[in-house]
Amino acid sequence: MPFTGRKVRDFTKGHPALALNTASLGHNLDGAGAGWSPERVIDACAARGYGGIVFWRREIGTRAVGIGNRVRAAGMQVAGLCRTPFLVGREAPATDDEARASIDMAAGLGAPVLTIVTGGTEPGTKGVAETQKRLADRVARLAPYAAERGVALALEPLNPMFGGNRTCLFTVADALAMAEAVGAPNVGIAVDVYHVWWDRTLAGSLAAAKGRVLGYHLCDWLENTRHMLLDRGMMGDGVADLRAIRQAVEEGATYDGFCEVEIFSARDWWTRDPAEVLDVIAGRFRQFC
Amino acid sequence: MPFTGRKVRDFTKGHPALALNTASLGHNLDGAGAGWSPERVIDACAARGYGGIVFWRREIGTRAVGIGNRVRAAGMQVAGLCRTPFLVGREAPATDDEARASIDMAAGLGAPVLTIVTGGTEPGTKGVAETQKRLADRVARLAPYAAERGVALALEPLNPMFGGNRTCLFTVADALAMAEAVGAPNVGIAVDVYHVWWDRTLAGSLAAAKGRVLGYHLCDWLENTRHMLLDRGMMGDGVADLRAIRQAVEEGATYDGFCEVEIFSARDWWTRDPAEVLDVIAGRFRQFC
Numbered sequence: 001m002p003f004t005g006r007k008v009r010d011f012t013k014g015h016p017a018l019a020l021n022t023a024s025l026g027h028n029l030d031g032a033g034a035g036w037s038p039e040r041v042i043d044a045c046a047a048r049g050y051g052g053i054v055f056w057r058r059e060i061g062t063r064a065v066g067i068g069n070r071v072r073a074a075g076m077q078v079a080g081l082c083r084t085p086f087l088v089g090r091e092a093p094a095t096d097d098e099a100r101a102s103i104d105m106a107a108g109l110g111a112p113v114l115t116i117v118t119g120g121t122e123p124g125t126k127g128v129a130e131t132q133k134r135l136a137d138r139v140a141r142l143a144p145y146a147a148e149r150g151v152a153l154a155l156e157p158l159n160p161m162f163g164g165n166r167t168c169l170f171t172v173a174d175a176l177a178m179a180e181a182v183g184a185p186n187v188g189i190a191v192d193v194y195h196v197w198w199d200r201t202l203a204g205s206l207a208a209a210k211g212r213v214l215g216y217h218l219c220d221w222l223e224n225t226r227h228m229l230l231d232r233g234m235m236g237d238g239v240a241d242l243r244a245i246r247q248a249v250e251e252g253a254t255y256d257g258f259c260e261v262e263i264f265s266a267r268d269w270w271t272r273d274p275a276e277v278l279d280v281i282a283g284r285f286r287q288f289c
Numbered sequence: 290m291p292f293t294g295r296k297v298r299d300f301t302k303g304h305p306a307l308a309l310n311t312a313s314l315g316h317n318l319d320g321a322g323a324g325w326s327p328e329r330v331i332d333a334c335a336a337r338g339y340g341g342i343v344f345w346r347r348e349i350g351t352r353a354v355g356i357g358n359r360v361r362a363a364g365m366q367v368a369g370l371c372r373t374p375f376l377v378g379r380e381a382p383a384t385d386d387e388a389r390a391s392i393d394m395a396a397g398l399g400a401p402v403l404t405i406v407t408g409g410t411e412p413g414t415k416g417v418a419e420t421q422k423r424l425a426d427r428v429a430r431l432a433p434y435a436a437e438r439g440v441a442l443a444l445e446p447l448n449p450m451f452g453g454n455r456t457c458l459f460t461v462a463d464a465l466a467m468a469e470a471v472g473a474p475n476v477g478i479a480v481d482v483y484h485v486w487w488d489r490t491l492a493g494s495l496a497a498a499k500g501r502v503l504g505y506h507l508c509d510w511l512e513n514t515r516h517m518l519l520d521r522g523m524m525g526d527g528v529a530d531l532r533a534i535r536q537a538v539e540e541g542a543t544y545d546g547f548c549e550v551e552i553f554s555a556r557d558w559w560t561r562d563p564a565e566v567l568d569v570i571a572g573r574f575r576q577f578c
Contacts, residue, residue, distance in 0.1 A: 129530075160450065163486070165514075
């Protein structure tokens with residue numbers, strides 16, 4: 001039986017395909033946006049014609065239903081929730097209860113998609129093969145719980161520099177193979193240009209992922225990236241071929257959801273006024289994406 | 290006509306398959322090994338039964354022939370030279386004269402292999418496709434010059450975190466495709482576990498690279514890698530599946546050259562006495578590789 005998720009895109013206003021990932025405003029460090037409440041972010045996005053917002057768990061607490069309703073009352077959609085706790089690896093892998101709690105939060109928000117960043121190599125193992133097997137088991141166990149709540153799970157491959165402690169999925173092909181190994185109708189993949197821009201086989205992998213892409217994340221890869229985690233570029237400032245990637249995502253993989261802008265940028269965008277950042281994102285999205 | 294390179298491995302002593310890449314002793318920062326001359330490194334490696342040494346251009350200057358002879362007089366081989374200047378990308382790509390000078394140095398040393406780190410995305414372009422085309426042209430132009438001097442060129446793919454400013458080749462499959470596009474008998478690839486350990490398709494790519502692998506570089510990928518360039522681990526301290534990778538290199542790709550230990554480690558191994566580092570490398574090589 002096919003999984004029927006929520007409709008995630010509304011073409012009635014300014015930038016209907018554009019979603020803000022709240023990380024772009026510096027939510028989790030002492031950046032300029034650290035003091036903005038979810039409500040303030042919602043109002044600012046609505047005022048600029050954004051189509052959706054993706055939140056992080058730490059911003060939501062116990063207010064999922066209220067925040068989700070507020071987003072929809074403002075004419076937007078909750079495009080997704082970041083993210084499950086790590087499911088494998090040494091760094092405190094989540095219990096099933098903790099993982100289910102993140103699914104509950106997505107359901108409360110009315111988010112169609114919950115992103116999975118897998119976690120790294122399992123203690124006592126080498127490479128990624130054994131870790132991938134254990135991940136498949138865990139995701140398969142969580143998938144029905146999510147499906148009952150209308151939530152799809154998006155396996156996100158990360159740039160190989162995050163191997164070891166953050167991920168065991170490195171390419172779209174890796175994530176697709178994992179989704180197919182799990183075999184649940186509500187398990188797919190997320191595609192983030194920061195992680196996959198370099199991959200010569202990307203277009204082919206995305207064509208093979210037809211119907212399986214549940215999220216598309218935008219930023220740019222800076223030519224001189226200075227920090228693995230917190231030095232992402234604004235669209236147009238880097239070397240990623242953003243138009244080609246979007247075409248492969250939308251035409252190859254038939255993705256028709258949001259383009260979600262997610263920019264971790266401790267030295268630049270997180271130091272700026274969030275209102276300015278939101279304006280620049282909207283402009284760059286039109287110009288470069 | 291097949292390219293006939295120099296014999297690179299001698300099975301008559303302690304660790305005949307083991308080569309030191311001098312970078313492991315902290316040659317290029319103010320680490321403990323910074324003061325060691327090539328002669329001191331040669332004597333220390335010979336005393337421990339290493340089979341070969343790989344030097345960096347900055348250590349050689351105009352003394353290539355003398356240093357090469359000294360290595361051989363000590364019963365070892367010059368296993369290779371690091372490396373051509375960047376051939377593409379924004380950061381001062383080398384002139385053909387500069388690139389040929391690095392080939393001359395390898396020939397002077399009697400090094401069978403010169404490694405190519407390509408350089409990053411060409412100015413005014415996006416992604417990697419156009420850059421790869423230009424790289425193929427440049428390598429094709431250099432290959433005959435190198436062949437006449439008995440030098441093979443090894444295209445080294447780098448971890449995707451080095452896209453943008455350091456490389457346009459990210460996987461063994463990328464490097465092999467480039468070598469095949471160039472089509473010269475003395476152009477092959479180098480395989481470094483730091484860059485490729487995460488790749489689920491590695492064994493298949495290496496089987497396809499039969500006879501094309503010209504160098505195998507060892508270290509380990511630390512679970513919590515803190516710095517992109519200078520935080521490599523000693524074999525056994527990380528999560529790379531070293532035995533499986535060596536098997537794929539030697540059985541799949543039929544490589545029978547040195548295992549070259551190349552550890553950039555500003556916070557750990559470069560702060561230690563080089564004599565200790567050489568001892569540990571030899572022990573870990575036996576134990577984990």
